[in-house]
Amino acid sequence: MSKEENNKKAIRRFYEEVTNKKNMSLIPELIAPNYVAHGTPEVKGPEGVKNYLTPVFTAFPDWHEKIDYMFAEGDMVATFTTFTGTFTGKWGDIAPTGKKVTSQSVSLCRMEGGKQVEMWAIMDSLTIYRQAGIPIPQQ
Amino acid sequence: MSTEQTKKLAHRLVEIFNSRDMAVIPQYFSSEFIGHRADGDTTYKDFEQGAKELVKAFPDMRFDLDDLIIEGDKFMARSTMTGTHKGKFMGIPATGKKVIFWWITIRRVADGKCVEGWDLFDSLTMMQQLGAIPKR
Numbered sequence: 001m002s003k004e005e006n007n008k009k010a011i012r013r014f015y016e017e018v019t020n021k022k023n024m025s026l027i028p029e030l031i032a033p034n035y036v037a038h039g040t041p042e043v044k045g046p047e048g049v050k051n052y053l054t055p056v057f058t059a060f061p062d063w064h065e066k067i068d069y070m071f072a073e074g075d076m077v078a079t080f081t082t083f084t085g086t087f088t089g090k091w092g093d094i095a096p097t098g099k100k101v102t103s104q105s106v107s108l109c110r111m112e113g114g115k116q117v118e119m120w121a122i123m124d125s126l127t128i129y130r131q132a133g134i135p136i137p138q139q
Numbered sequence: 140m141s142t143e144q145t146k147k148l149a150h151r152l153v154e155i156f157n158s159r160d161m162a163v164i165p166q167y168f169s170s171e172f173i174g175h176r177a178d179g180d181t182t183y184k185d186f187e188q189g190a191k192e193l194v195k196a197f198p199d200m201r202f203d204l205d206d207l208i209i210e211g212d213k214f215m216a217r218s219t220m221t222g223t224h225k226g227k228f229m230g231i232p233a234t235g236k237k238v239i240f241w242w243i244t245i246r247r248v249a250d251g252k253c254v255e256g257w258d259l260f261d262s263l264t265m266m267q268q269l270g271a272i273p274k275r
Contacts, residue, residue: 071210078215080257103177106243106259108217122243126263
């Protein structure tokens with residue numbers, strides 16, 4: 001299997017096992033110790049990924065991402081997903097509304113030795129807030 | 140389309156959007172173009188209209204290509220978009236504020252034109268920069 005196909009397989013495994021089945025114990029196997037997800041705030045290492053996902057899975061226990069499109073070149077893997085979830089658990093101090101959310105997410109990941117080392121991702125979080133009924137304070 | 144041709148087209152598209160000359164869109168997008176969104180598919184007309192609205196909203200808009208990856212007839216481009224908000228965008232009247240956010244585009248190309256696409260931009264960051272949503 002080519003490097004590209006192996007990298008795609010590793011990314012697919014992350015979505016299927018960690019994102020969809022909430023198998024957090026697999027994170028150290030799939031995320032490199034020097035992992036960085038660029039954005040605000042930066043997410044660093046396997047522990048950072050776990051800390052980032054935990055509140056999402058608490059608020060949306062049925063959080064699911066379907067891979068729509070995936071392709072790879074060299075060390076890079078591009079993935080486009082459609083996500084769904086129901087806001088049935090607490091989001092910080094915000095009480096759940098029971099509302100469903102669905103929109104899209106896209107990620108670009110650099111792989112090293114079969115593990116994720118660098119990530120640039122956009123999630124349609126504006127839509128999540130709106131659909132979930134999480135109040136967005138207006139200026 | 141070879142990988143090299145796909146790459147050239149991707150770079151050309153960035154130049155076009157930076158020139159803000161939306162009249163040339165039909166040369167690079169098929170009239171059969173389909174944009175995929177969570178709430179349904181969009182047509183070529185929707186795309187053209189959206190591109191024109193974007194230029195009106197951010198007349199000085201600029202895309203800087205950060206990453207480009209290609210597999211056969213598909214490419215993904217991650218760009219940083221900058222611009223000044225001079226016209227209505229996503230329901231928000233002009234604020235005169237500057238924005239800087241990521242935009243990720245996937246295109247499938249055939250016969251030198253884009254035929255299928257997925258687009259996602261960091262709308263939350265953009266709205267925060269426009270002052271429509273305060274930083275949390």
